[in-house]
Amino acid sequence: MTVPNEHILFLAAILFSIGVCGFFIRRNTIMVLLSVELMLNAANLTFIAGSRMHSTAAQAELSGPIFAIFVILVAAVEAGVGLALVIALFRRKQTVSLDQLNELGD
Protein backbone atom coordinates (compact mmCIF):
# COMPACT_ATOMS: atom_id res chain seq x y z
CA MET A 1 0.00 0.00 0.00
CA THR A 2 1.29 3.43 -0.82
CA VAL A 3 0.72 6.69 1.00
CA PRO A 4 -2.92 7.09 2.03
CA ASN A 5 -4.79 10.00 0.54
CA GLU A 6 -5.64 11.48 3.93
CA HIS A 7 -1.97 12.09 4.62
CA ILE A 8 -1.62 13.99 1.35
CA LEU A 9 -4.64 16.10 2.23
CA PHE A 10 -3.23 16.79 5.69
CA LEU A 11 0.08 17.84 4.15
CA ALA A 12 -1.76 20.16 1.76
CA ALA A 13 -3.69 21.70 4.65
CA ILE A 14 -0.50 22.27 6.66
CA LEU A 15 1.29 23.83 3.68
CA PHE A 16 -1.69 26.09 2.99
CA SER A 17 -1.79 27.23 6.62
CA ILE A 18 1.92 28.03 6.53
CA GLY A 19 1.34 30.01 3.35
CA VAL A 20 -1.52 31.96 4.91
CA CYS A 21 0.61 32.74 7.97
CA GLY A 22 3.42 33.99 5.75
CA PHE A 23 0.99 36.03 3.69
CA PHE A 24 -0.25 37.90 6.75
CA ILE A 25 2.93 38.07 8.82
CA ARG A 26 5.57 39.15 6.33
CA ARG A 27 6.02 42.77 5.33
CA ASN A 28 8.20 42.20 2.28
CA THR A 29 6.29 42.12 -1.00
CA ILE A 30 8.45 39.35 -2.42
CA MET A 31 7.87 37.22 0.67
CA VAL A 32 4.12 37.71 0.26
CA LEU A 33 4.40 36.49 -3.35
CA LEU A 34 6.38 33.47 -2.16
CA SER A 35 3.64 32.67 0.35
CA VAL A 36 1.07 32.82 -2.45
CA GLU A 37 3.17 30.32 -4.40
CA LEU A 38 3.17 28.06 -1.35
CA MET A 39 -0.62 28.22 -1.14
CA LEU A 40 -1.00 27.44 -4.85
CA ASN A 41 1.21 24.41 -4.34
CA ALA A 42 -1.02 23.21 -1.53
CA ALA A 43 -4.00 23.54 -3.87
CA ASN A 44 -2.14 21.48 -6.47
CA LEU A 45 -1.50 18.79 -3.89
CA THR A 46 -5.20 18.71 -3.10
CA PHE A 47 -6.04 18.28 -6.78
CA ILE A 48 -3.61 15.38 -6.99
CA ALA A 49 -5.04 13.74 -3.88
CA GLY A 50 -8.58 14.08 -5.19
CA SER A 51 -7.60 12.60 -8.53
CA ARG A 52 -5.98 9.66 -6.76
CA MET A 53 -9.02 9.19 -4.60
CA HIS A 54 -11.39 8.97 -7.55
CA SER A 55 -9.34 6.86 -9.93
CA THR A 56 -9.87 3.12 -10.04
CA ALA A 57 -7.41 0.42 -11.01
CA ALA A 58 -8.79 0.24 -14.54
CA GLN A 59 -9.35 3.92 -15.30
CA ALA A 60 -7.30 6.81 -14.02
CA GLU A 61 -9.14 10.03 -13.26
CA LEU A 62 -7.16 12.72 -15.06
CA SER A 63 -9.11 15.92 -14.47
CA GLY A 64 -7.11 16.62 -11.32
CA PRO A 65 -3.68 16.72 -12.98
CA ILE A 66 -5.06 18.88 -15.79
CA PHE A 67 -6.38 21.44 -13.33
CA ALA A 68 -3.08 21.26 -11.46
CA ILE A 69 -1.26 22.06 -14.70
CA PHE A 70 -3.53 25.06 -15.22
CA VAL A 71 -2.78 26.16 -11.66
CA ILE A 72 0.95 25.93 -12.38
CA LEU A 73 0.41 28.11 -15.46
CA VAL A 74 -1.53 30.69 -13.47
CA ALA A 75 1.18 30.65 -10.81
CA ALA A 76 3.81 31.36 -13.44
CA VAL A 77 1.78 34.27 -14.82
CA GLU A 78 1.18 35.60 -11.31
CA ALA A 79 4.87 35.43 -10.47
CA GLY A 80 5.82 37.26 -13.66
CA VAL A 81 3.32 40.08 -13.29
CA GLY A 82 3.85 40.36 -9.53
CA LEU A 83 7.60 40.64 -9.86
CA ALA A 84 7.22 43.22 -12.63
CA LEU A 85 5.01 45.24 -10.26
CA VAL A 86 7.59 44.85 -7.49
CA ILE A 87 10.33 46.15 -9.76
CA ALA A 88 8.17 49.09 -10.87
CA LEU A 89 7.39 49.89 -7.22
CA PHE A 90 11.03 49.68 -6.26
CA ARG A 91 11.93 52.10 -9.04
CA ARG A 92 9.41 54.64 -7.80
CA LYS A 93 9.71 54.25 -4.02
CA GLN A 94 13.06 52.54 -3.43
CA THR A 95 11.35 50.10 -1.06
CA VAL A 96 9.39 46.84 -1.17
CA SER A 97 8.04 47.02 2.37
CA LEU A 98 4.27 46.88 2.46
CA ASP A 99 4.18 49.14 5.53
CA GLN A 100 5.51 52.04 3.51
CA LEU A 101 3.19 51.54 0.54
CA ASN A 102 -0.04 52.72 2.16
CA GLU A 103 -0.90 55.89 0.26
CA LEU A 104 -4.17 54.45 -1.02
CA GLY A 105 -5.47 54.20 2.55
CA ASP A 106 -4.59 57.75 3.58
Added chain:
Amino acid sequence: MSVGAILCSLVVVSARNPVVSVLSLLGSFVCLAVIYLLAGFQFMAAAQLLVYAGAIMVLFLFVIMLLNLGTSEEQNGPIDRTLLRARRIPIVFAIGAAVFLLTLFGIETQQTIMEVDPELAERGVSSMSGLAELMFSTYLLPFEAASVLLLSATIAVIVLAKRGRTELATDASAEVTQ
Protein backbone atom coordinates in the same frame (compact mmCIF):
# COMPACT_ATOMS: atom_id res chain seq x y z
CA MET B 1 9.16 13.81 2.16
CA SER B 2 6.18 15.39 3.85
CA VAL B 3 8.35 16.28 6.84
CA GLY B 4 10.88 17.82 4.50
CA ALA B 5 8.21 19.83 2.72
CA ILE B 6 6.76 21.15 5.98
CA LEU B 7 10.17 22.08 7.40
CA CYS B 8 11.18 23.86 4.19
CA SER B 9 7.90 25.79 4.15
CA LEU B 10 8.38 26.84 7.75
CA VAL B 11 11.83 28.15 6.86
CA VAL B 12 10.26 29.99 3.90
CA VAL B 13 7.97 31.92 6.19
CA SER B 14 10.37 32.48 9.07
CA ALA B 15 13.67 33.23 7.33
CA ARG B 16 14.91 36.81 7.57
CA ASN B 17 16.93 36.69 4.39
CA PRO B 18 14.77 36.45 1.22
CA VAL B 19 17.43 34.39 -0.56
CA VAL B 20 17.30 31.76 2.19
CA SER B 21 13.53 31.55 1.97
CA VAL B 22 13.56 31.25 -1.82
CA LEU B 23 16.06 28.40 -1.62
CA SER B 24 14.02 26.60 1.02
CA LEU B 25 10.91 27.05 -1.10
CA LEU B 26 12.89 25.31 -3.83
CA GLY B 27 13.45 22.43 -1.42
CA SER B 28 9.75 22.33 -0.66
CA PHE B 29 8.91 22.16 -4.37
CA VAL B 30 11.32 19.31 -4.91
CA CYS B 31 9.74 17.40 -2.00
CA LEU B 32 6.29 17.94 -3.53
CA ALA B 33 7.56 16.72 -6.91
CA VAL B 34 8.75 13.51 -5.28
CA ILE B 35 5.33 13.11 -3.68
CA TYR B 36 3.68 13.50 -7.11
CA LEU B 37 6.05 10.88 -8.49
CA LEU B 38 5.17 8.48 -5.69
CA ALA B 39 1.49 9.11 -6.30
CA GLY B 40 1.95 7.99 -9.91
CA PHE B 41 1.75 11.33 -11.76
CA GLN B 42 5.06 11.51 -13.57
CA PHE B 43 4.11 14.39 -15.84
CA MET B 44 3.00 16.49 -12.89
CA ALA B 45 6.34 15.89 -11.19
CA ALA B 46 8.21 16.92 -14.34
CA ALA B 47 6.09 20.03 -14.79
CA GLN B 48 6.55 20.96 -11.14
CA LEU B 49 10.32 20.68 -11.38
CA LEU B 50 10.61 22.45 -14.74
CA VAL B 51 8.17 25.31 -14.24
CA TYR B 52 8.35 25.93 -10.51
CA ALA B 53 11.84 24.90 -9.52
CA GLY B 54 13.32 25.93 -12.86
CA ALA B 55 11.57 29.05 -14.06
CA ILE B 56 9.71 30.73 -11.21
CA MET B 57 12.43 30.31 -8.61
CA VAL B 58 15.06 31.69 -10.97
CA LEU B 59 12.78 34.67 -11.56
CA PHE B 60 12.43 35.30 -7.83
CA LEU B 61 16.15 34.93 -7.22
CA PHE B 62 16.88 37.27 -10.12
CA VAL B 63 14.59 39.98 -8.76
CA ILE B 64 15.96 39.65 -5.23
CA MET B 65 19.52 39.93 -6.48
CA LEU B 66 18.56 42.80 -8.79
CA LEU B 67 16.95 44.82 -6.03
CA ASN B 68 19.69 43.83 -3.57
CA LEU B 69 17.21 42.86 -0.86
CA GLY B 70 19.47 40.41 0.91
CA THR B 71 20.38 42.73 3.77
CA SER B 72 17.64 45.34 3.63
CA GLU B 73 15.43 43.64 6.21
CA GLU B 74 18.13 43.29 8.81
CA GLN B 75 18.36 46.58 10.60
CA ASN B 76 20.25 45.46 13.69
CA GLY B 77 23.71 46.60 14.57
CA PRO B 78 26.65 44.57 13.24
CA ILE B 79 27.34 42.95 16.62
CA ASP B 80 23.79 41.75 17.02
CA ARG B 81 23.79 40.33 13.55
CA THR B 82 26.99 38.35 13.99
CA LEU B 83 25.70 37.02 17.31
CA LEU B 84 22.44 35.99 15.69
CA ARG B 85 24.27 34.27 12.89
CA ALA B 86 26.62 32.44 15.23
CA ARG B 87 23.65 31.27 17.20
CA ARG B 88 21.71 30.25 14.12
CA ILE B 89 24.32 28.05 12.46
CA PRO B 90 24.16 25.14 14.96
CA ILE B 91 20.36 25.28 14.85
CA VAL B 92 20.41 24.91 11.09
CA PHE B 93 22.82 22.02 11.36
CA ALA B 94 20.66 20.38 14.02
CA ILE B 95 17.56 20.67 11.81
CA GLY B 96 19.43 19.22 8.85
CA ALA B 97 20.68 16.30 10.91
CA ALA B 98 17.19 15.71 12.29
CA VAL B 99 15.70 15.63 8.81
CA PHE B 100 18.41 13.25 7.63
CA LEU B 101 17.89 10.91 10.58
CA LEU B 102 14.11 11.04 10.17
CA THR B 103 14.34 10.09 6.51
CA LEU B 104 16.77 7.29 7.36
CA PHE B 105 14.40 6.07 10.05
CA GLY B 106 11.45 6.25 7.67
CA ILE B 107 13.31 4.30 4.98
CA GLU B 108 14.40 1.69 7.52
CA THR B 109 11.08 1.08 9.17
CA GLN B 110 8.51 1.80 6.50
CA GLN B 111 10.12 0.68 3.31
CA THR B 112 6.76 -0.05 1.75
CA ILE B 113 5.59 3.53 2.06
CA MET B 114 8.44 4.84 -0.06
CA GLU B 115 7.89 2.22 -2.73
CA VAL B 116 6.03 3.17 -5.88
CA ASP B 117 3.02 1.04 -6.52
CA PRO B 118 3.90 -0.73 -9.81
CA GLU B 119 0.29 -0.60 -10.96
CA LEU B 120 0.22 3.14 -10.32
CA ALA B 121 3.50 3.64 -12.12
CA GLU B 122 2.28 1.82 -15.20
CA ARG B 123 -0.92 3.82 -15.20
CA GLY B 124 1.10 7.00 -14.90
CA VAL B 125 3.05 6.21 -18.05
CA SER B 126 -0.07 5.32 -19.94
CA SER B 127 -1.83 8.34 -18.52
CA MET B 128 0.35 10.69 -20.59
CA SER B 129 -1.72 10.03 -23.70
CA GLY B 130 -4.93 10.17 -21.70
CA LEU B 131 -3.87 13.50 -20.28
CA ALA B 132 -3.14 14.93 -23.71
CA GLU B 133 -6.39 13.59 -25.14
CA LEU B 134 -8.45 15.07 -22.32
CA MET B 135 -6.66 18.40 -22.55
CA PHE B 136 -7.33 18.77 -26.27
CA SER B 137 -10.94 17.57 -26.20
CA THR B 138 -12.81 18.26 -22.97
CA TYR B 139 -10.56 21.04 -21.75
CA LEU B 140 -9.88 22.68 -25.10
CA LEU B 141 -11.52 25.97 -24.16
CA PRO B 142 -9.54 26.41 -20.89
CA PHE B 143 -6.41 25.50 -22.85
CA GLU B 144 -7.03 28.31 -25.35
CA ALA B 145 -7.95 30.67 -22.55
CA ALA B 146 -4.65 29.82 -20.89
CA SER B 147 -2.79 30.79 -24.05
CA VAL B 148 -4.63 34.12 -24.13
CA LEU B 149 -3.80 34.62 -20.45
CA LEU B 150 -0.11 34.01 -21.12
CA LEU B 151 -0.13 36.47 -24.02
CA SER B 152 -1.88 39.18 -22.02
CA ALA B 153 0.51 38.64 -19.10
CA THR B 154 3.47 39.03 -21.44
CA ILE B 155 2.04 42.28 -22.81
CA ALA B 156 1.27 43.53 -19.28
CA VAL B 157 4.82 42.89 -18.09
CA ILE B 158 6.28 44.64 -21.14
CA VAL B 159 3.99 47.64 -20.59
CA LEU B 160 4.93 47.81 -16.91
CA ALA B 161 8.64 47.69 -17.70
CA LYS B 162 8.43 50.29 -20.46
CA ARG B 163 6.25 52.67 -18.47
CA GLY B 164 8.68 52.63 -15.58
CA ARG B 165 11.53 53.46 -17.92
CA THR B 166 9.73 56.36 -19.63
CA GLU B 167 8.71 57.80 -16.26
CA LEU B 168 12.29 57.63 -15.10
CA ALA B 169 13.37 59.31 -18.31
CA THR B 170 10.85 62.12 -17.88
CA ASP B 171 11.93 62.57 -14.27
CA ALA B 172 15.54 62.81 -15.36
CA SER B 173 14.72 65.33 -18.11
CA ALA B 174 12.67 67.40 -15.65
CA GLU B 175 15.62 67.48 -13.29
CA VAL B 176 17.86 68.53 -16.14
CA THR B 177 15.52 71.40 -17.12
CA GLN B 178 15.31 72.51 -13.51
